[in-house]
Amino acid sequence: MRFGAGIWLFGQFVDRYATDAYGPPVSTVEAIEAAGRVGDVEVLDINYPFTEGVTVDEVRDALAANGISAWCITPHIYTRDFQAGAFTNPDPRVRAQALALCEEAVQVAKQLGAPTVKLWPGQDGFDLPMQVDYREVWRLALEGVSTVAAMDDDVRVAIEYKTKEPRMHMSWSTAARTLVGITQMGREDIGIVMDLGHSLFAKEAPADALHLVNDHGRLFTVEVNDNWREWDDDQPVGSIHLIETLEFFLALRQIEWDQPILLDQFPFREDPVEAARSSINTMKAIDAAIDRIDMAQLADIHERQDPLAAHRLVTELLLGQAPVA
Amino acid sequence: MRFGAGIWLFGQFVDRYATDAYGPPVSTVEAIEAAGRVGDVEVLDINYPFTEGVTVDEVRDALAANGISAWCITPHIYTRDFQAGAFTNPDPRVRAQALALCEEAVQVAKQLGAPTVKLWPGQDGFDLPMQVDYREVWRLALEGVSTVAAMDDDVRVAIEYKTKEPRMHMSWSTAARTLVGITQMGREDIGIVMDLGHSLFAKEAPADALHLVNDHGRLFTVEVNDNWREWDDDQPVGSIHLIETLEFFLALRQIEWDQPILLDQFPFREDPVEAARSSINTMKAIDAAIDRIDMAQLADIHERQDPLAAHRLVTELLLGQAPVA
């Protein structure tokens, strides 16, 4: 197992109530240093623009000093300027501004050696019934992503889907919807960020969605966390839905995923380094647990689609042998 | 507007608690007669096998006597024999049995002049984590539908998606997932039943899903009802989510849908004929309301994606002009 993180894990958190933020400001460089302290973080997904005054060279140096590579560059296309949408904004000037920011992100990706620009158009979509022409919003969503993908032959684009937040209904909502859009765009260099938490939130079976995306050749990167399935709570891995999390990591092994697995956590009230370590500790323990699964037994369960045998396998794996009655 | 219904609306209802059923048994012929009494039902989606002892000729006669056409034949691939799945059943003999039943349904469709066999594989999917090999279940789901589609050149197949019930996770779960599968199958004669209630239940924006399916050339038939968005309650049209229902019918007008719109209701505790009439009454009133929408104004709202203007348009349409302050 190889690990990474979204850099936001180590940043400053704010929400609409704690408007004075959950902690002090954190610069991009400080966040990289915090990531370095975790001890197992090989790669980072880095937001662009960086915090004020930080240069690409400073970021490159900080990454090198901490033994970390840039994995994705994720442009901030969901801040104030893009509140009414980035690619789907009704104003063509704002759409152009979003594309210009993505263009910069592509350049930064090349400068930092990151293979991927991640697009998370969190403001693209709609809020109320009757507000939008759905066909036009979808057309704009496709046009925006396609345009970014065409910017550079060496940088590929990964779409991170989520059903909502901050927009109440997001255009790129589920694994399947994103696959539909990717097929419509018809480019090979557009793929998907499979985020375990977003998949739980979308009420998907995450292991199922992972396979579907991978079988379509569109699994570009993987993020992990947990939530209460009704919001993107971004909690530690395996802290709520342990069984489905285990199944998701089993699926990653089945597809022989050998690239980093990135943490997507928002430790609002916790120390971020400890929060990252807690998730990594659990992932290692899950990995060890998967080693203990009798794969022939599992294959037999799957052959018969036997729910009770699956229940007993999970019970034995996570709770050990029950005492004889 | 043209109307139809799923024949089950007029049948006997049972659930896991009222095991003595909500009412007396109803034969297929009696159900057709009840549909005839509604007064506006042009077409029926008819379950096959019919109730015990009823022949195709009797059904044809009953339809003719009531001025009703067969719109879909829907095989019962979710009854006892198929409790562990029809197309995705782990037992190849059960899968063959499901296909044989579908073959009969195709023949009945031809005999009754119905253009479509509807497939609703309500038992296909899984119940628990770790129970199934998701790739294999999906492969079987595709194989089953493809096989039915290949049975006859004149009868097309429409898939009715739903996220769950009776299976806790159904394979054909959302509009987008179904489109993904249809693309994988690569046949022109497989389309989608756009069921307003199933779309609400899947937390889709139904008008958005309708356009997406239609723009892919896969809108084969339309069903309508309402629910509380957390279960397939099959309640009267517009009884809970009136605004989104209105938006769905507006989308039907935009795509110039001129085929029947079928009721998919389960009036457990009500008279079915009255329940159907209540929905049809509401649909006619919605249609008249749509006539009153200033389409230039709506286009302007959509151009600007303006939620407050959308809110005011809906307020004026449904509540009339508020008194001047």
Add this chain to the structure above:
Amino acid sequence: MRFGAGIWLFGQFVDRYATDAYGPPVSTVEAIEAAGRVGDVEVLDINYPFTEGVTVDEVRDALAANGISAWCITPHIYTRDFQAGAFTNPDPRVRAQALALCEEAVQVAKQLGAPTVKLWPGQDGFDLPMQVDYREVWRLALEGVSTVAAMDDDVRVAIEYKTKEPRMHMSWSTAARTLVGITQMGREDIGIVMDLGHSLFAKEAPADALHLVNDHGRLFTVEVNDNWREWDDDQPVGSIHLIETLEFFLALRQIEWDQPILLDQFPFREDPVEAARSSINTMKAIDAAIDRIDMAQLADIHERQDPLAAHRLVTELLLGQAPVA
């Protein structure tokens, strides 16, 4: 740990799609015999009326022959006659019929030595907005339960709350709502069935709800199962939400619950005896896991309300020590 079950676990299942039932009919006596085969079932919650033709004496004999006691008698106040409500039915004759059936259940409880009549008014509530006068429905709900409680000094009444199904909105919906109603009724002999699955379904924290009910002196009986949190799926214990299930059993230990814990499962597609054993096996394993919790450590976590320490405790408990990096 002592175990019991709702007798329905061993009965015949039907739903609105598999109207030919998931299996053959099972008489009350046969269901008791199946319960006996599980091996750990001490008590049963028994539906009344029994299946056709079965007498109280036969039930008493079957229980004795299988070493099982009657724990609750649960009248069928949710079948056809009560489809529009039992205690809240708009027709006073139906309300009287419901009370008469409860009166019989009270008598049967005395004859079988069951201390409790369980009331699960699954049809009491409403389906659509604007359908009911909420105050009147609530008044009727309270009146019905109070009347049953007053029937006999030796038999107490336990209310099983659930948010919905079969009624789309049930009057006794959550632990807190039920406590409010119990306070309004002002009787000491009315308590609550704490059903783990119904609590998950209501989006409660089940351990929290258990303590709240117990601290009000209203915890009369306990039922367990698991579900996907959006429907009462009645699946094996700990098969989906293992961590919260563990926490619920920890809470049972904290309150020193020494009475039976009853299975509330619907093994639609499985062998019921095996389904019951699978849950009991998991509960024993959970019990053994709780023995391994360092209670001083847990107290410290709770003193600090430390989510990461809770995460690590659960990880270590369920996944074992992760390998050193």
Add this chain to the structure above:
Amino acid sequence: MRFGAGIWLFGQFVDRYATDAYGPPVSTVEAIEAAGRVGDVEVLDINYPFTEGVTVDEVRDALAANGISAWCITPHIYTRDFQAGAFTNPDPRVRAQALALCEEAVQVAKQLGAPTVKLWPGQDGFDLPMQVDYREVWRLALEGVSTVAAMDDDVRVAIEYKTKEPRMHMSWSTAARTLVGITQMGREDIGIVMDLGHSLFAKEAPADALHLVNDHGRLFTVEVNDNWREWDDDQPVGSIHLIETLEFFLALRQIEWDQPILLDQFPFREDPVEAARSSINTMKAIDAAIDRIDMAQLADIHERQDPLAAHRLVTELLLGQAPVA
């Protein structure tokens, strides 16, 4: 109908993504002036502390200049200092700090003539399973509110319940849970803010919850908005769930509510004055619609609990008479 608003409607919005805020900073005085521009806002629920540098005298003057009264003072017990809880914080010093802030809010309420201090302990609760001792958290929640209520005989306390956000599970979660707590506290001066949106979010029937709270003598104040029922979206009144909104206003009329109805909106992407006007316009239109309801007809529907008649009544009210077929 009399109207008011939460002052936050006119303030600056930020969330965890648009960390540069959706608009410029707005001082408390500027927000009052914006409220004044709406034209129908009689009262305000005012957050305390005010924005930096604003004094009580300045607030009093601004209110007077805009013809607005102070309705509630709502202390900011959910900002950075209280991120791990206000009344339920594990640290007694933070709990004391929260109470000190509430004491100031009580004094400000008296100075501004506001009858009520509103408590919305948005950080009180927990995030993960196994994190807290639920009994202790509930004890602290009760202790905190009781202590504030005891601070002054002339200022009463209203609890605003919400199921979650920002805390993932909030202690004061539903109407019924809050009533249970109020009963436990045993004081007459503690009541409830009935927030239509929070009630929808909690999957309550809002009109039912309103009556329940009012019948317990605990309806202290009313807030309104709409949402998608899975998050507290704080959208314009009646923009999504129009039928249930209408039913809620009907319930307000039934209980003869003659006090202001306060907007609780977060117009992230809209002009706040226009957003407020849009809701007020809809509420006036709803009020006019309620005038058109035949109350004898409604009483008859309720007497029979007739869902189809309710459906027809709503159809006629909102869509007008459908054309004769």
